[in-house]
Amino acid sequence: MPELAEVEFVRRRWNPGLGRRITAARVNGRARVFAGCDVEMLRRQAVGARLESSEAAGKQMLFRLRAENGEVLWLGIHLGMTGGLSVRPVGAPVAKADHLVFEQGEDGRALVFADARMFGRVRFERGPAEPAWWAQRAPAIDSAEFSVEAVAEFFRRRARTPVKAALLMQERFPGVGNWMADEILWRAGIHPARRCGELAAEEVRGLHAEARWVCEQAMRIIGCADTDEWPDPPADWLFRHRWADGGRCPRTGCLLRRESVGGRTTCWSPLRQPGEDVS
DNA sequence: TCCTATGTTGTATG
């Protein structure tokens, strides 16, 4: 489920375990989420290590652990569609979807990664330097590198791609997922099926600004929340109206449209976002 | 039973 701000929210679920020692690791190595991961090393190295810090970028999370011998260990987690992190008392019942459990026995706490659909991914590496996949991540949308020109150039190279599909590409819009893409386009007044190459320079500027705004506000509202579940954005966001047929545009009151664009269910306001009908 | 789902990737085609 999670996009940018929800990933940040989820990352913080493990904060109670920061600075504390992992005394046991339970790893369901047969689960698809560990494809390409050295599960044996994970089981062996994590025990005795301390959870030192964590970071989120786009939809990715990176946890840094310090082994007893001083080595640095890196745990990468992508939540896929249904992944999540939680903290539970040691000894709490283990569910089918609980693929990774770090017990911090000295604190009576267990750090759990669960993922029912298993579209998520776990990586584990050892060494002083950040893993390459993390070091090479795309520039964040709130960074200077995410410029109007960078977006314009990206759109030029994908002139025939529907702008909705382009917004989902993590190499340029890290953290943007299905609902954020719809939110950005709704605010920018751009029909999701418009081709990237046909957008006017002013529309690209508007889309860039709204991408920044949606990310910033979502991080403030969701990413920083201190609640058990992440909060929803306010009712004047498209977010609150986009999930089922019959929703109305919070700005114009018109009936929202919901169709597949770029292979994903997409919601837009025909009054705010004029364009060709989608078949 | 059928349809949907806040994601990515491999493969086929242009």
Add this chain to the structure above:
DNA sequence: ACATACAACATAGG
């Protein structure tokens, strides 16, 4: 080589 489209992955819930 690059861009584009879409099936496939695996499970739960309406």
